[in-house]
Amino acid sequence: MAVTQSGNKVTLFGAEADALTGRIHIAKFLWVKPATAADDIVISDSKGKVLWKSTCDIANTDQCISFDRGFWADGVTLTTLDSGSFILYKR
Numbered sequence: 759m760a761v762t763q764s765g766n767k768v769t770l771f772g773a774e775a776d777a778l779t780g781r782i783h784i785a786k787f788l789w790v791k792p793a794t795a796a797d798d799i800v801i802s803d804s805k806g807k808v809l810w811k812s813t814c815d816i817a818n819t820d821q822c823i824s825f826d827r828g829f830w831a832d833g834v835t836l837t838t839l840d841s842g843s844f845i846l847y848k849r
Contacts, residue, residue: 770836770844777835778846779804785828785849789814789821790842797840804833814841825849 761776762769766785770776789799792814799821801810809831812821828849836844 766848768846768848770834770846772839772841772843774836774839777804777833779833782831782834782846783828783849784809784825784831784834784846786822786824786847788845788847790845791818791820793817793841797842798838799836799840799842799844800838801844801846802835802837803831804835808837809834 760771761778762771768778787801787810789812792799794817795814797814799812800808802808810823814821834846
């Protein structure tokens with residue numbers, strides 16, 4: 759699937775290996791509707807460094823992590839997505 763950009767957010771729809779290139783100032787990661795407890799998501803930078811990793815505790819419950827000051831990443835890749843979709847909010 760393609761990466762869809764809208765305003766200050768970038769949506770990486772449920773396809774592993776979807777990626778953004780270049781320097782990105784990240785404000786928040788949101789995992790929308792993971793289907794099953796124990797499903798995983800892994801977000802990495804372009805060099806393979808894990809930026810966020812999470813395991814679903816409760817099915818169909820969004821999971822989010824916010825960064826008050828944001829942080830810079832060199833590219834973002836949706837490395838693992840067992841279910842749901844992923845939204846990255848830029849600062």
